Amino acid sequence: MSRTTYQCTCGAVLEYKQDLVSDRGTTGRTWKCRQCATPVPGIVAEKIGHQHPS
């Protein structure tokens, strides 16, 4: 399986669920960078959210 990673504007590489913070707002669930709280594109975050270090 291929891994999805996302490099945030702050330089953090988001790879696992714990690298993201989920936020429930009025428009649904959004994901943010754990380091700087910049929103992460949902389609990317959903993939990362299923990845765990093993």
Ligand SMILES: [Zn+2]
């Ligand atoms: Zn960030």
